[in-house]
Amino acid sequence: MLKLIANVIKEFFMQEFLRRTWASINLDALNKNFCAIRNATNPCAKIMSVIKADAYGHGALPVANELIKSGTDWFAVSNLDEALQLRRGGVEIPILILGYTPPEFAKTLALNDISQAVFNMEYGELLAKNAVDNCVEVNVHIKIDTGMSRIGFSYQDNVLNSSSIDEIETLCRTHGLYSEGVFTHLARADEPMDGEVFTRVQFDLFLDAISRLENRGIHFDYRHCCNSAGIEMFPEMHLDMVRPGIILYGLSPSDFTKTALDLSPVMELKTVVSMLKNIPAQTPISYGGTFVSPKDMTIATVPIGYADGYCRRLSNNAFMLVNGEVAPIIGRVCMDQTVLDVSDIANVENGMTVTVFGTDNGQTLFVDDLALRLDTINYELVCAIGMRVPRVYTKGDEIISVIDYLD
Numbered sequence: 001m002l003k004l005i006a007n008v009i010k011e012f013f014m015q016e017f018l019r020r021t022w023a024s025i026n027l028d029a030l031n032k033n034f035c036a037i038r039n040a041t042n043p044c045a046k047i048m049s050v051i052k053a054d055a056y057g058h059g060a061l062p063v064a065n066e067l068i069k070s071g072t073d074w075f076a077v078s079n080l081d082e083a084l085q086l087r088r089g090g091v092e093i094p095i096l097i098l099g100y101t102p103p104e105f106a107k108t109l110a111l112n113d114i115s116q117a118v119f120n121m122e123y124g125e126l127l128a129k130n131a132v133d134n135c136v137e138v139n140v141h142i143k144i145d146t147g148m149s150r151i152g153f154s155y156q157d158n159v160l161n162s163s164s165i166d167e168i169e170t171l172c173r174t175h176g177l178y179s180e181g182v183f184t185h186l187a188r189a190d191e192p193m194d195g196e197v198f199t200r201v202q203f204d205l206f207l208d209a210i211s212r213l214e215n216r217g218i219h220f221d222y223r224h225c226c227n228s229a230g231i232e233m234f235p236e237m238h239l240d241m242v243r244p245g246i247i248l249y250g251l252s253p254s255d256f257t258k259t260a261l262d263l264s265p266v267m268e269l270k271t272v273v274s275m276l277k278n279i280p281a282q283t284p285i286s287y288g289g290t291f292v293s294p295k296d297m298t299i300a301t302v303p304i305g306y307a308d309g310y311c312r313r314l315s316n317n318a319f320m321l322v323n324g325e326v327a328p329i330i331g332r333v334c335m336d337q338t339v340l341d342v343s344d345i346a347n348v349e350n351g352m353t354v355t356v357f358g359t360d361n362g363q364t365l366f367v368d369d370l371a372l373r374l375d376t377i378n379y380e381l382v383c384a385i386g387m388r389v390p391r392v393y394t395k396g397d398e399i400i401s402v403i404d405y406l407d
Helices: 002-017 027-040 052-057 060-070 080-088 103-111 121-133 163-172 194-214 228-233 367-374 378-383
Strands: 022-026 046-050 074-077 095-097 114-118 138-145 177-183 222-226 267-272 275-279 297-302 319-322 325-328 338-341 353-360 363-365 391-395 398-403
Touching: 022 027, 027 046, 027 060, 027 228, 027 391, 052 060, 052 378, 060 074, 060 080, 074 080, 080 095, 080 103, 080 114, 103 114, 103 121, 103 138, 114 121, 114 177, 121 138, 121 163, 121 177, 138 163, 138 194, 163 177, 163 194, 177 194, 194 222, 194 228, 222 228, 319 338, 319 363, 325 338, 353 367, 367 378
Parallel strands: 022 391, 046 074, 074 095, 095 114, 114 138, 138 177, 177 222
Antiparallel strands: 022 267, 267 353, 275 297, 297 338, 319 325, 319 353, 353 363, 391 398
């Protein structure tokens, strides 16, 4: 009976959510990747899983809940809204906001036990003032800029930037703030040669700043600097905590780091054939007629376009998998639809599944392949998957839940 009910639920999900375009999220792969990261990380270091940007497009709450089961210690997000989403969803483990939160939300941070990055004196003072005015104390992690040149106390030169040490000391002694952590961000850890040299300079600067603060009696519970590439390539830099991001989702920061860990992509993007059509030679396809059929062809329209996050620059420049075979994109990618050449593919039918990226009958189209064609990175493509694309979560090849953002 239970199996029958499970099959009915699965069939309902298939009918209700998988009829157009969907992202399939493999939670078994997520757990596998986390275990690989844990095994590669210094056993004394904690894991701060980065799930900003809706867990890189994978769905923050389902990903968070799975990572808690896997053993993550912390979460990192970009902003207060993302942190509060986790708290409202029942997440109780520590959360760090890596970016900016308006200082007037000090009370919200404290009452929800959310830690905040502090990156300059002015911001720290305003956050402390708002905390004191509201009779709360905010946990903060001091951000030190050792080479990224974004937010952070400048410390790219330990002589020219020595005043940053004075400012950090002052803030760490300021009422209203508890300085539980200090961190920096590695800018080139995913690059060979010059990137390695630059990373080691960053790390040395970071340690120098911490040492100077410790000599003044300032100590932190957590020192962290390693992002995904840092975890893979620089194990001596793991310190008290590491911050895996893209590698959680089975993608590599760069070609240079691809073989460092055994990772499995967590997301596959799927669509369906909405219409098959036979066209004669010299038929223009899609907006602008940028592709004209050189011969009689069979074409398939699929209901995915740039509004779903499938980039228009892939027009006439990529392919999808149909029955495990390559189906080139012909003509311009539209807002909601794209046309494929399926002339040489057997047994194509209306309603059948098409793989935008992922595995189909033993053939795999990697998101990195699409990123290469677009001269971008895999991060951008998974983060770009639109809100009208349901996320379908699987474990053991069974659908266990679906998020429909438009429901």
